[in-house]
Amino acid sequence: KPFQFSFWLVESAYKGVWKTISFFTQSAIFLYNSMWMSMSSFTDDSFKAAVMERVNLNTRKFLWIIQDYYKNR
Numbered sequence: 001k002p003f004q005f006s007f008w009l010v011e012s013a014y015k016g017v018w019k020t021i022s023f024f025t026q027s028a029i030f031l032y033n034s035m036w037m038s039m040s041s042f043t044d045d046s047f048k049a050a051v052m053e054r055v056n057l058n059t060r061k062f063l064w065i066i067q068d069y070y071k072n073r
Helices: 002-040 045-071
Strands: none
Touching: none
16 A cells, blocks of 8 residues: 555656646747737737837836836845
8 A cells, every 4th residue: 555655646746747837838838929929910010119119118117127226225
């Protein structure tokens, strides 16, 4: 019985780890694919450029705020 219990324990742990890794991998692929499809579905390149400019500006603002916050600590 100890061997059977050990086998069951290892098998359960392996299945749990595998399901966790599989879930995170599939989630990352789904999110990346969704983002890629939404960006490639824009018909006008000027709209895509405007969106990317806003994202770039907001990212710079966010990084500046974070840098300023930690600089003053």
